[in-house]
Amino acid sequence: MEQIEEIVQNLGLDKQLKLEDIPDLDLYMDQVIQLFEKTYRQSKRDEDEKILTKTMINNYAKGKLLPPIKNKKYSKNHLILMNFVYELKGALSLTDIKMTLSVWNQQIGNESLQLEESFQAYLTVQEKNLDGFFSEINKKEKEVGEVFEQVDTLNAEQLKQSMLILSCIHMSNLYRRTAEKLIDQLAQTSDKEV
Structure with missing residues (x-):
């Protein structure tokens, strides 16, 4: 198994x-896509993966x-919010x-949010x-390694790698479920304010 530290790096x-990457002037959609592709290209799983497309942007707007x-141009606020969407879309609906x-969009509309x-x-x-x-991923790799030191099998390395995958996904699910409960609370708060 390739060292987890190297994989993560x-x-x-x-x-x-x-903020310094975002120009002060508004951008057209193609410029927005180029900016996101340039920024996040290293995080792509393979070359065919798209960070942001015209369809995605249109769906976010709709x-x-x-x-x-305004005028088919995207402001700094739009780019910041698109960045949030990019971060959230891998785990949330x-x-x-x-x-x-919603709270960000409401305050932007009122121009009360910096x-x-x-x-x-x-x-x-x-x-x-x-x-x-x-530090946590290195700790997980070590813990999995310690558990499998006692396992005498031909596929010990593959089992170790599979167990690390399961552990990562489990942690991801714990965080996602917590985030979903926080979203539910946010929705309840928003309903009370209306």
């Missing part, structure tokens, strides 16, 4: 869309995950994403998450 998890687009982002400051805070939290992830 090659995932490009530290590649993020940062689904009201983004504020209205579009309905859950819409609920998660989205750039919030996005910077998100990037800081994400950086801390990444640091914790690197």
Whole structure:
């Protein structure tokens, strides 16, 4: 099995869309797609995978995950929200994403939210998450290795790798389920305010 540290390093998890990467002028859809492809290309599982497409962007707009687009151009706020959608779409339904982002969209519409400051805070939290992830994944690999030291089988390495996969997915499910409960609470709070 390839060392987990090497696998994780090659995932490009530290590649993020940062405020300084987003131009101050509004972008056309093709420019938005290019920016996301350039930023996240290392995180793709294979070359055919698309980070963002015209169809995705149109669906996000129609689904009201983004504020209205003006003159077929996307503002810095649109790009920040698209980045959030990109982060969320691997684990949540579009309905859950819409609920998660609804508070952002409402405040953007009222122009009462400093989205750039919030996005910077998100990037800081994400950086801390990444640091914790690197140490946690190494710990998981070690734990799985210790459990399988006692196993005498021809496929011990494959079983170890499979067990690490199961462990990663289990942790992912625990976090996803927790996020879903938080979304449910957010929905209840939003319903009470209406």
